[in-house]
Amino acid sequence: MxxxxxxxxxxxxxxxxxxxxxxxxxxxxxxxxxxxxxxxxxxxxxxxxxxxxxxxxxxxxxxxxxxxxxxxxxxxxxxxxxxxxxxxxxxxxxxxxxxxxxxxxxxxxxxxxxxxxxxxxxxxxxxxxxxxxxxxxxxxxxxxxxxxxxxxxxxxxxxxxxxxxxxKVSPFGSEIWLSPLGQSYRLSLLKTFKAHHDPISREFVAYLDGLSY
Ligand SMILES: C[S@@+](CC[C@H](N)C(=O)[O-])C[C@H]1O[C@@H](n2cnc3c(N)ncnc32)[C@H](O)[C@@H]1O
The missing domain is CATH 3.40.50.150 (Vaccinia Virus protein VP39)
Known part of the structure; x- marks a missing residue:
């Protein structure tokens, strides 16, 4: 097989x-x-x-x-x-x-x-x-x-x-944003989550926006 x-x-x-x-x-x-x-x-x-x-x-x-x-x-x-x-x-x-x-x-x-x-x-x-x-x-x-x-x-x-x-596992991720792939992923998620208006999505967008690389 x-x-x-x-x-x-x-x-x-x-x-x-x-x-x-x-x-x-x-x-x-x-x-x-x-x-x-x-x-x-x-x-x-x-x-x-x-x-x-x-x-x-x-x-x-x-x-x-x-x-x-x-x-x-x-x-x-x-x-x-x-x-x-x-x-x-x-x-x-x-x-x-x-x-x-x-x-x-x-x-x-x-x-x-x-x-x-x-x-x-x-x-x-x-x-x-x-x-x-x-x-x-x-x-x-x-x-x-x-x-x-x-x-x-x-x-x-x-x-x-x-x-x-x-x-502890972080609610939004930590290590994953550090690599070049993580940065592309962050931009792709920002595009998706900016269209959502529930409190968790807003918090996530603020978190991703705040990551400065
Ligand atoms: C998309 S496949 C993933 C196959 C493989 N694990 C992978 O990642 O490529 C999802 C599989 O999970 C099975 N599945 C769905 N619900 C499940 C559950 N509650 N417990 C165990 N398997 C489940 C489905 O029958 C299906 O075969």
Whole structure:
């Protein structure tokens, strides 16, 4: 089964270090999770999706593939909001390509099952302010944040975990604005958010306007 990674998914996978369990929540084609198949330290790859079609296609592709270690792969037909992920393994968890609302619900649900050594990578495609507001008021802490540009869209990527020594997630972002790509992203967001008139959007525009580079 071919598992080619886009630049965005490749960036997400680059956060892997010595984790023993991989969770690809909202896996769709499964490329991200399956990219860890040959990584010797990975004991288990969990591919999760609530879509009947996704699971059917995934199972059929896996059956027809040349993968020789299927025991390592677990396909779960489930919403991320219903998952049980508790284990003693060191986990890397990907929640990418969903809306901020779903991402927030999944994070809220899995938080109780996370160990301090686990790392969660999120990359929502919309409602980022809503998600950041939640993260800012939660126990999640920021390890790293970045912005990626793919197929004419910007995506925020946040690496988060529960280690109290890490910093809080800022409501509007901090590191992401520093790179040249971050500056293009800022201009693009200013254009979008200036058309919105709710208090949070106005506050965000004022914040972006105030960044002087
Ligand atoms: C756009 S695809 C993203 C695929 C891949 N993660 C990526 O970033 O390229 C979104 C996937 O999330 C799944 N999905 C939607 N709601 C979900 C939920 N609540 N829990 C888990 N997966 C969900 C969809 O079925 C779909 O396969």
């Amino acid at each position: 071919k598992s080619s990674l886009s630049a965005r998914l490749s960036f997400l996978s680059s956060f892997y270090t010595d984790f023993t369990e991989v969770w690809d929540i909202g896996c769709d084609h499964g490329h991200l999770g399956l990219s860890f198949l040959d990584v010797k330290t990975v004991k288990r790859i969990n591919l999760v999706d609530p879509s009947d079609l996704v699971i059917k296609t995934l199972n059929s592709n896996l059956k027809d593939s040349y993968i020789t270690i299927p025991d390592k792969i677990v396909v779960k037909h489930s919403k991320g909001q219903n998952l049980k992920i508790k284990s003693d393994e060191k986990k890397i968890i990907f929640i990418a390509g969903m809306g901020g609302k779903e991402t927030k619900e999944i994070l809220n649900h899995i938080e109780k099952d996370l160990n301090l050594s686990d790392l969660v990578l999120i990359s929502p495609h919309k409602n980022i302010l809503e998600l950041r507001a939640y993260l800012n008021s939660s126990s999640f802490r920021l390890y790293k944040e970045a912005v990626i540009f793919e197929n004419q869209y910007f995506y925020q990527v946040l690496a988060i975990g529960l280690l109290p020594s890490m910093s």
